[in-house]
Amino acid sequence: FQIPKMPGQDTAARAHSCCFSQGKKLSDALRISAYVFSTGLLMFTALVNTASWFMQNITLGNFWQTAWLEFYDHVEGDEWTIFLVGAALVPALAFWGFNGILLVADITGKPTFITRYRIQLGKNDPVDRKKLWKAIYTALGNQFFVSFPMLVPMFYIMKWWENTFSKELPTFQWFLVELSIFTVVEEILFYYTHRLAHHPVLYKHIHKKHHEWTAPIGVVSIYAHPIEHIVSNTLPVMTGPMIMGSHIVSISAWFSIALVTTSISHCGYHLPLLPSPEFHDFHHLKFNQCYGVLGVLDFLHGTDKMFRQTKAFERHKVLLSLTPLSESIPEPPKKEE
Numbered sequence: 001f002q003i004p005k006m007p008g009q010d011t012a013a014r015a016h017s018c019c020f021s022q023g024k025k026l027s028d029a030l031r032i033s034a035y036v037f038s039t040g041l042l043m044f045t046a047l048v049n050t051a052s053w054f055m056q057n058i059t060l061g062n063f064w065q066t067a068w069l070e071f072y073d074h075v076e077g078d079e080w081t082i083f084l085v086g087a088a089l090v091p092a093l094a095f096w097g098f099n100g101i102l103l104v105a106d107i108t109g110k111p112t113f114i115t116r117y118r119i120q121l122g123k124n125d126p127v128d129r130k131k132l133w134k135a136i137y138t139a140l141g142n143q144f145f146v147s148f149p150m151l152v153p154m155f156y157i158m159k160w161w162e163n164t165f166s167k168e169l170p171t172f173q174w175f176l177v178e179l180s181i182f183t184v185v186e187e188i189l190f191y192y193t194h195r196l197a198h199h200p201v202l203y204k205h206i207h208k209k210h211h212e213w214t215a216p217i218g219v220v221s222i223y224a225h226p227i228e229h230i231v232s233n234t235l236p237v238m239t240g241p242m243i244m245g246s247h248i249v250s251i252s253a254w255f256s257i258a259l260v261t262t263s264i265s266h267c268g269y270h271l272p273l274l275p276s277p278e279f280h281d282f283h284h285l286k287f288n289q290c291y292g293v294l295g296v297l298d299f300l301h302g303t304d305k306m307f308r309q310t311k312a313f314e315r316h317k318v319l320l321s322l323t324p325l326s327e328s329i330p331e332p333p334k335k336e337e
Contacts, residue, residue, distance in 0.1 A: 065169050068249060072167060079165045083155050086252035088148055094256035095222075095263065102218040102267050106132070117269045117324045119281050119312075123215035124268060135213070135223040142222050142229045150234055154242060161245030170247050182240035182254050183294070189236035191292040195303070197228055198288065216284050218263040233262075265293075270315065270325055278316040282307050 075081045105114040106127040118125065158164040170178070197207035206225045213220045222233060237258045241251045265280040283290040289307050290298055298304040307313050311332070315325040 064249070068169055069167060077165070079159065080155070082165055082248055083151070083158070086248040087151050087154070087255060090252045091255035091259050092143060095259040098260050098263055099218040102263070102269070103132075105269070106217050114269060114271065117271050117319075117326075119268055119270050119278065119326065120215040120285065121326060124217060127217060131212070132217075132219075135217070135219050138209075138224075139219050139222045142224065142226065142233075146226050146229050147234055150230065150238065154238055157242050158245070158248070158251075163245050164248050164251070166247060169249055175250055175253070178240070178244055178246055178250055179254065179257075181244060182237075182258075185240040185243065186236040186258070187292055187294050187296060189239060190232060191297040193232040193236065195291045197232060198291070211284065211287060214284055216266040216268055216281065218267040221259075221262040221266040261293075270319060272319045272322060274318070276316045276318060278312045279304075279307070282310070282312050 072082070075085075102114075105111065106124055107129075109115050109126055115125070197203060203211075206228050210220070210224045210228065213223070222229060224233060237255065240246075241254060246254075261275060264275055265277045266284075267277055268281065270277060279290050279295055280293075286306065288303075290304055292298045295304060298307075307316075311329055315329050317325075319325055321328075
């Protein structure tokens with residue numbers, strides 16, 4: 001004897017079975033994801049700790065500590081001298097040393113190995129000498145008459161922390177923590193001050209100077225109105241170390257890294273193994289896109305939507321081969337009018 005099935009009973013049973021199956025799949029997916037994530041996190045942490053321990057205890061840690069103490073004794077612990085060398089001289093040498101190589105390529109078009117990687121093809125080929133000298137003079141003026149004087153109040157702030165001129169260097173692990181915080185602080189301050197500088201009133205009188213270069217070169221990274229150089233270029237980089245009370249060696253390394261990376265962002269070449277400059281180069285090309293450094297705030301505020309629809313976005317990655325991305329990911333052919 002069979003009990004007759006009610007209408008829709010099969011459908012309900014199938015729906016229940018389907019839901020149960022989907023729920024199980026979701027549960028399995030979450031469990032696998034949690035396993036993969038936790039395993040990856042543990043492996044990453046172990047790798048970082050191992051690398052940090054190696055850097056700190058076997059190789060660079062002892063070398064830098066010894067070198068620092070020798071320099072400290074050589075200048076007899078004079079804090080002004082230490083600060084000016086670390087916060088001004090070393091970063092300036094890093095900036096002009098890196099840009100000196102790029103300027104040779106910009107002016108002469110040689111070595112062709114570098115010029116093959118030009119982002120905006122046909123631009124600055126060769127660079128306009130008159131515009132170039134104007135950019136160099138302005139950059140030097142901003143360094144000597146804006147950046148260096150700003151180090152005076154920073155010196156007294158760092159002196160108040162009583163850690164900046166310590167004979168003991170920070171650990172490599174702590175420097176990595178500081179570097180992360182410096183980067184976040186710079187991203188926040190630069191994005192909002194830079195975006196504010198694009199307000200029509202401020203743009204016309206201040207920020208337009210920087211955008212005279214729609215196809216930038218490295219030295220243009222600090223080619224700006226003095227007010228912009230204070231608010232958008234210098235303060236975002238200085239604020240992190242002042243908040244953290246960082247050691248002068250950390251400050252020197254951070255300032256040098258910041259100057260070289262902003263030069264890369266403006267250099268106009270997408271070179272192998274270096275960070276991609278496509279993001280900021282696109283900003284100079286289109287003006288109202290890609291205001292930040294990392295691109296996180298641009299993504300959150302939607303100021304990179306146009307960029308994400310371009311070939312430049314596809315090229316926005318570290319180049320791991322010798323083939324220029326302009327060749328492997330070329331721009332689509334222009335439609336004939």
